[in-house]
Amino acid sequence: MNNNKDNISRRNFLKVLGLGTAAVAAPAIVSCAHGDKQSSEQEPPVGKMTYRTNPKTGEKVSLLGYGMMRLPTLDTNGSAREDKDAEIDQEMVNRQVDYAIEHGVNYFDTSPAYCKGRSEHATGVALARHKREEFFIATKLSNFSPDTWSHEAGVEMFQNSLKELQVDYVDYLLLHAVGGGEDAMAEYRARYEDNGILDYLVEQREKGVIRNLGFSYHGDIAVFDYLLQMHDEGKVKWDFVQIELNWLDWHYADEINDENTAAEYLYGELDSREIPAIIMEPLLGGRLAKLPDPIAKKVLARDPEHTVASWAFRYAGTYPRVLTVLSGMTFMHHLKENLCTYSPLKALTDDEMRFLDETIADELMEYNTIPCNDCKYCMPCPYGIDIPAIFMHYNKCLTEGNIIRETASSEYDKARRAFLIGYDRSVPKLRQADHCIGCGHCVSHCPQRIRIPHELHRIAAYVESIKQGKDATAPAH
Amino acid sequence: MLRKIRITLAVLFFVGITLLLLDFTGTLHHWLGWMAKVQFLPAVLALNAVVLVALVLLTLVFGRIYCSVICPLGVMQDVVSHLNRKKNRFTYSPALTWLRLVMLALMVVAIVAGLGSLMALLAPYSSYGRIVNNLLQPLYIWCNNGLAAIAEHYESYAFYSKEVWLKSLPTFLIALVTFVVIAILAWRGGRTYCNTICPVGTVLGYLAKFSWFKVYFDTEKCRSCSLCSKNCKASCIDFENHTIDYTRCVTCGNCLSKCNFDALHYGHPGKTEKAERTEKTGNGEKTEGSQNPTRRAFLLGSAIVATDVALAQAGKKVDGGLAEIVDRTPPKRTTPLTPPGSVSAKHMARHCTACQLCVAQCPNDVLRPSGNLLTLMQPTLSYEHGFCRPECTRCSEVCPTGAIRPIDTAQKTAIQVGHAVWVKENCLVLTDGVHCGNCARHCPSKAIMMVPSDPDDEESPMVPAVDHSKCIGCGACEYVCPARPFGAIYVEGNEVHSSL
Numbered sequence: 011m012n013n014n015k016d017n018i019s020r021r022n023f024l025k026v027l028g029l030g031t032a033a034v035a036a037p038a039i040v041s042c043a044h045g046d047k048q049s050s051e052q053e054p055p056v057g058k059m060t061y062r063t064n065p066k067t068g069e070k071v072s073l074l075g076y077g078m079m080r081l082p083t084l085d086t087n088g089s090a091r092e093d094k095d096a097e098i099d100q101e102m103v104n105r106q107v108d109y110a111i112e113h114g115v116n117y118f119d120t121s122p123a124y125c126k127g128r129s130e131h132a133t134g135v136a137l138a139r140h141k142r143e144e145f146f147i148a149t150k151l152s153n154f155s156p157d158t159w160s161h162e163a164g165v166e167m168f169q170n171s172l173k174e175l176q177v178d179y180v181d182y183l184l185l186h187a188v189g190g191g192e193d194a195m196a197e198y199r200a201r202y203e204d205n206g207i208l209d210y211l212v213e214q215r216e217k218g219v220i221r222n223l224g225f226s227y228h229g230d231i232a233v234f235d236y237l238l239q240m241h242d243e244g245k246v247k248w249d250f251v252q253i254e255l256n257w258l259d260w261h262y263a264d265e266i267n268d269e270n271t272a273a274e275y276l277y278g279e280l281d282s283r284e285i286p287a288i289i290m291e292p293l294l295g296g297r298l299a300k301l302p303d304p305i306a307k308k309v310l311a312r313d314p315e316h317t318v319a320s321w322a323f324r325y326a327g328t329y330p331r332v333l334t335v336l337s338g339m340t341f342m343h344h345l346k347e348n349l350c351t352y353s354p355l356k357a358l359t360d361d362e363m364r365f366l367d368e369t370i371a372d373e374l375m376e377y378n379t380i381p382c383n384d385c386k387y388c389m390p391c392p393y394g395i396d397i398p399a400i401f402m403h404y405n406k407c408l409t410e411g412n413i414i415r416e417t418a419s420s421e422y423d424k425a426r427r428a429f430l431i432g433y434d435r436s437v438p439k440l441r442q443a444d445h446c447i448g449c450g451h452c453v454s455h456c457p458q459r460i461r462i463p464h465e466l467h468r469i470a471a472y473v474e475s476i477k478q479g480k481d482a483t484a485p486a487h
Numbered sequence: 488m489l490r491k492i493r494i495t496l497a498v499l500f501f502v503g504i505t506l507l508l509l510d511f512t513g514t515l516h517h518w519l520g521w522m523a524k525v526q527f528l529p530a531v532l533a534l535n536a537v538v539l540v541a542l543v544l545l546t547l548v549f550g551r552i553y554c555s556v557i558c559p560l561g562v563m564q565d566v567v568s569h570l571n572r573k574k575n576r577f578t579y580s581p582a583l584t585w586l587r588l589v590m591l592a593l594m595v596v597a598i599v600a601g602l603g604s605l606m607a608l609l610a611p612y613s614s615y616g617r618i619v620n621n622l623l624q625p626l627y628i629w630c631n632n633g634l635a636a637i638a639e640h641y642e643s644y645a646f647y648s649k650e651v652w653l654k655s656l657p658t659f660l661i662a663l664v665t666f667v668v669i670a671i672l673a674w675r676g677g678r679t680y681c682n683t684i685c686p687v688g689t690v691l692g693y694l695a696k697f698s699w700f701k702v703y704f705d706t707e708k709c710r711s712c713s714l715c716s717k718n719c720k721a722s723c724i725d726f727e728n729h730t731i732d733y734t735r736c737v738t739c740g741n742c743l744s745k746c747n748f749d750a751l752h753y754g755h756p757g758k759t760e761k762a763e764r765t766e767k768t769g770n771g772e773k774t775e776g777s778q779n780p781t782r783r784a785f786l787l788g789s790a791i792v793a794t795d796v797a798l799a800q801a802g803k804k805v806d807g808g809l810a811e812i813v814d815r816t817p818p819k820r821t822t823p824l825t826p827p828g829s830v831s832a833k834h835m836a837r838h839c840t841a842c843q844l845c846v847a848q849c850p851n852d853v854l855r856p857s858g859n860l861l862t863l864m865q866p867t868l869s870y871e872h873g874f875c876r877p878e879c880t881r882c883s884e885v886c887p888t889g890a891i892r893p894i895d896t897a898q899k900t901a902i903q904v905g906h907a908v909w910v911k912e913n914c915l916v917l918t919d920g921v922h923c924g925n926c927a928r929h930c931p932s933k934a935i936m937m938v939p940s941d942p943d944d945e946e947s948p949m950v951p952a953v954d955h956s957k958c959i960g961c962g963a964c965e966y967v968c969p970a971r972p973f974g975a976i977y978v979e980g981n982e983v984h985s986s987l
């Protein structure tokens with residue numbers, strides 16, 4: 011599971027499992043349940059993990075990849091992503107990494123940018139306790155800030171990654187989030203080509219310091235096409251590419267925002283070139299784990315013993331060209347649940363695939379949620395707005411049916427109270443949408459290409475209308 | 488019997504008014520708002536003839552029962568006095584008539600001359616309001632916030648949390664000193680404050696002299712045991728001469744229940760009795776004021792440093808994190824703002840007793856006690872925590888003195904309490920070169936227009952211009968302005984409110 015705050019699906023899961031205790035266990039489906047009548051708590055089996063083969067090296071990569079972006083912290087209930095200043099709980103990181111390796115996970119994905127730069131260090135500490143050949147490590151050249159665009163700064167960033175990770179080679183190295191920026195092509199060139207960093211990385215691959223070279227992509231499709239063209243022309247061969255793929259983005263990524271590209275296209279392009287795909291955002295930042303009640307019910311009705319989140323993981327894992335599916339697992343119970351899903355993967359049938367990416371995706375699109383997956387790349391807003399927290403609250407109210415525009419509705423007062431009180435709880439007053447000045451600083455950083463100021467102003471107008479107790483006339487997005 | 492009825496009613500009033508002053512949710516005043524409006528001084532200032540006549544009649548019939556039941560400051564003293572368990576600790580003392588008359592005269596002068604702060608200091612109900620608002624409401628809100636945290640844990644919306652902040656240091660100190668002084672006086676001598684300082688007590692005392700019902704001696708039964716005098720918290724029973732000073736008796740009934748010989752009665756006496764003498768005193772209050780200027784300069788300096796640091800950190804290095812938000816420094820308003828419904832600065836100064844009920848109730852944290860010497864502790868507006876929202880008229884609903892007259896939302900959105908002014912030097916459009924227009928976007932009366940900063944260049948950055956004919960001074964622009972610590976747009980008060 012990718013979403014830390016969200017225990018709903020987990021609760022539902024336990025609930026349905028609780029109901030299931032009296033039933034006879036179906037071992038083929040419920041690979042993780044004990045099947046006795048006293049407990050239904052899942053314990054993932056050892057030695058059952060599904061592996062995929064990297065065509066270049068022939069190495070077997072676990073279908074579940076551990077994303078080190080949302081590490082557990084001391085004294086808080088969130089991850090190091092929610093509370094940037096909280097100290098990372100290294101002991102817990104070690105335990106979870108040990109547990110993951112014991113259950114067959116061998117792919118660990120980090121970046122110099124994660125957890126205020128502390129993720130690589132924590133990952134290095136945890137993995138140094140294991141044999142180097144037991145795991146593959148992926149990190150990125152995360153030169154987002156223009157003051158790291160020089161050749162020297164890029165080299166330094168890469169060398170520092172080796173140092174923090176306590177390794178002398180990296181298994182997978184990515185150009186981090188290409189396709190972003192106001193002029194994505196120009197930004198890509200400034201970050202990797204003009205300064206010779208790409209040449210440097212290719213050179214490192216030849217030396218064996220980087221075993222596989224690839225890129226992670228969000229945003230402008232021109233950059234994606236350009237990089238694949240380089241591959242076709244033999245300028246740079248990509249060993250893998252990391253893309254966003256899930257049952258909502260399969261068809262709808264471009265409809266959610268016309269500057270995005272449907273995952274169907276991205277995967278198709280990689281598949282035709284036999285480039286392995288690494289999947290990020292299988293849960294869209296947790297959004298696909300917490301569906302509006304009527305939709306969640308439909309999914310659960312198909313299989314009461316498996317969570318909504320597990321459907322999303324099986325969906326991503328079913329595509330054969332997928333090398334690994336990344337999940338940022340903050341808590342042990344996230345890890346266990348995902349291990350169960352992939353130990354081994356029970357691939358979805360075509361019918362089930364279309365059920366998700368057509369039937370259910372169609373219905374979810376009706377809800378008009380803002381496609382924010384809480385990646386926080388837009389942050390920090392120079393004026394202190396907590397952009398993702400505002401969007402998360404708005405989406406939560408939308409899926410819970412607490413956005414009601416007509417005062418005549420019998421539910422209006424209840425929804426208004428839930429929205430306003432919840433809003434003040436999730437976002438301090440001075441960080442709320444009404445303080446967005448529309449400077450546009452955030453826009454180019456959003457991998458989902460959300461028109462952030464426009465959406466914030468829309469939400470501010472909605473809040474103002476319900477505060478005044480008037481019918482909301484906020485424009486649709 | 489009289490004592491029991493008195494205690495029951497007093498508890499009801501006391502708890503009711505205290506809850507009214509504690510409540511910040513705007514629910515209780517629909518039921519309890521009248522309790523503030525039947526207070527004597529607020530009724531005088533509101534020219535509320537019905538309440539005044541009723542209170543005068545009440546006193547002429549039953550004596551100073553007002554002081555024992557309706558006045559929360561009086562009941563508070565009884566509570567404090569009751570906590571002192573030492574028995575038979577009071578003695579008769581002659582009245583300090585000169586002091587009482589001087590205090591009364593001061594009050595009259597303050598009302599006539601419109602000296603708001605002097606009036607506020609002497610008003611008993613308002614003193615209690617300040618004590619509750621400054622000393623008790625923070626505790627109340629913290630408890631509420633605890634419950635809100637629990638509610639949040641269970642995803643319930645039954646409670647919401649509210650910020651606790653020091654709205655005015657001088658007012659807090661005055662409330663604290665008032666409480667300490669009155670509590671000490673009450674602990675030692677019962678109703679000393681009421682019978683030496685309180686102008687309402689003096690007025691009602693002289694009325695009570697002529698009350699139909701009163702406590703009187705049955706001289707034939709009295710054995711001069713002194714128990715009545717020793718238990719009179721008003722020190723008004725002279726058992727030796729069988730006289731009671733009715734200007735000071737608050738008809739509490741304690742003496743009746745203490746007398747072992749049934750020698751004291753409450754009712755209409757057959758013959759009238761008189762008695763007066765002089766001695767001793769209690770103590771008044773002190774004011775303390777004005778923030779230390781060096782401290783303010785220091786705070787300001789550190790705020791500026793903090794901004795620089797925050798801006799330096801704002802450059803994008805890693806994903807996530809929140810930029811620091813520097814506290815807004817309130818602007819220096821040439822004319823302070825008064826709430827919609829208060830008609831004018833003069834009307835406010837003349838009618839407000841600074842009971843803090845409006846401050847306690849303001850849901851947007853806009854109202855706070857003034858620090859200005861002439862209007863000390865009377866409400867004024869500032870927009871660091873929120874703005875005066877168009878749908879809210881709560882202060883005008885709760886004001887017991889008529890200082891803020893009742894208005895509805897339609898009237899409210901047409902009353903011009905002030906007008907926005909733009910501070911060119913601070914505007915981010917010019918200093919940081921960003922697009923903004925947040926003031927115009929949030930102006931509820933559409934009084935702000937974005938115009939090119941260079942009149943000759945249509946393409947130049949857009950800056951706000953205020954149409955004063957439409958501006959009502961609600962402060963939305965000031966609240967949402969991103970320039971910190973000094974805002975780029977703020978509201979100047981209108982001395983006399985005008986209407987659109």
